[in-house]
Amino acid sequence: MKVFSTQDELKSFLQRFSTNKSVGFVPTMGALHAGHLSLIRASKADTDLTVCSIFVNPTQFNESADFENYPITIDADIELLESVSCDVLYLPNSPEDVYKNEVPFSIETGVLSEVMEGKNRLGHFDGVMRVVKLLLEIVEPDKAYFGLKDFQQYAIIKNMVDKLGMKVDVVGCPIIREESGLAMSSRNALLSNTDKKKALIIYQTLKELQNSVEVGEVSDLINKGLEQLKQYTEPEYLTIAESDTLQPVSRLEQEKKYRAFIVARIGGVRLIDNIEIFV
Ligand code: PAF
Numbered sequence: 669m670k671v672f673s674t675q676d677e678l679k680s681f682l683q684r685f686s687t688n689k690s691v692g693f694v695p696t697m698g699a700l701h702a703g704h705l706s707l708i709r710a711s712k713a714d715t716d717l718t719v720c721s722i723f724v725n726p727t728q729f730n731e732s733a734d735f736e737n738y739p740i741t742i743d744a745d746i747e748l749l750e751s752v753s754c755d756v757l758y759l760p761n762s763p764e765d766v767y768k769n770e771v772p773f774s775i776e777t778g779v780l781s782e783v784m785e786g787k788n789r790l791g792h793f794d795g796v797m798r799v800v801k802l803l804l805e806i807v808e809p810d811k812a813y814f815g816l817k818d819f820q821q822y823a824i825i826k827n828m829v830d831k832l833g834m835k836v837d838v839v840g841c842p843i844i845r846e847e848s849g850l851a852m853s854s855r856n857a858l859l860s861n862t863d864k865k866k867a868l869i870i871y872q873t874l875k876e877l878q879n880s881v882e883v884g885e886v887s888d889l890i891n892k893g894l895e896q897l898k899q900y901t902e903p904e905y906l907t908i909a910e911s912d913t914l915q916p917v918s919r920l921e922q923e924k925k926y927r928a929f930i931v932a933r934i935g936g937v938r939l940i941d942n943i944e945i946f947v
């Protein structure tokens with residue numbers, strides 16, 4: 669795997685490579701796990717060259733403690749990337765290297781960024797859009813891969829790419845779970861073994877919702893789910909929203925697509941998960 673620490677070196681490599689070849693891109697913040705590797709594998713299956721980036725983007729953290737405690741495991745990450753034959757890693761030597769050519773922009777995100785993570789982590793999606801736009805401009809991939817664990821992030825990036833007319837296919841990849849059901853996340857590394865067991869309530873609650881929803885009112889089910897989460901976690905929200913608009917709903921209608929979203933803290937670690945809801 670080729671490793672580049674500056675965007676100029678990466679760009680000149682990609683310019684030499686990419687005539688008539690397709691490029692797939694997997695942006696990450698490191699602390700890689702099986703979820704990230706599934707994105708690399710998807711990119712390798714679809715494209716000629718797979719580029720991964722590892723950059724803990726300071727502008728998307730709304731809590732300085734979260735940024736400071738974010739796990740950094742570069743040596744292990746490189747080994748994992750090599751184990752799945754990732755072709756190129758962009759490991760910027762500083763935030764300035766990523767941000768140096770930034771041109772401010774603004775786009776209409778509407779309700780997509782006003783609910784859930786947008787409401788609870790003010791400025792988070794502005795930081796995500798800033799960095800993803802810059803990384804897409806640096807790598808110029810044909811396809812970029814994002815995990816659906818961060819479904820709202822995926823929707824916001826897709827919207828940004830559409831609104832800016834960027835020529836990249838934004839691909840959402842299935843959530844990868846541990847055998848227990850816990851969604852793979854870099855933040856799981858911060859959980860004690862006991863807290864990891866407590867965290868299973870998140871997926872259990874999502875599955876129960878998925879199995880029990882019907883057309884009509886869902887407020888009681890949501891409240892029941894929140895009470896269940898409170899036994900082991902500090903829930904921030906449990907929301908059922910339309911999959912396309914992310915508009916939260918309290919009544920489900922036939923033939924519409926929905927997802928249930930949970931954010932809960934355990935031992936100070938903020939965990940996020942979601943599931944498709946069928947009615
Ligand atoms: O999902 C992430 O890891 C980050 O939000 C991303 C997309 C790499 C941007 O920093």
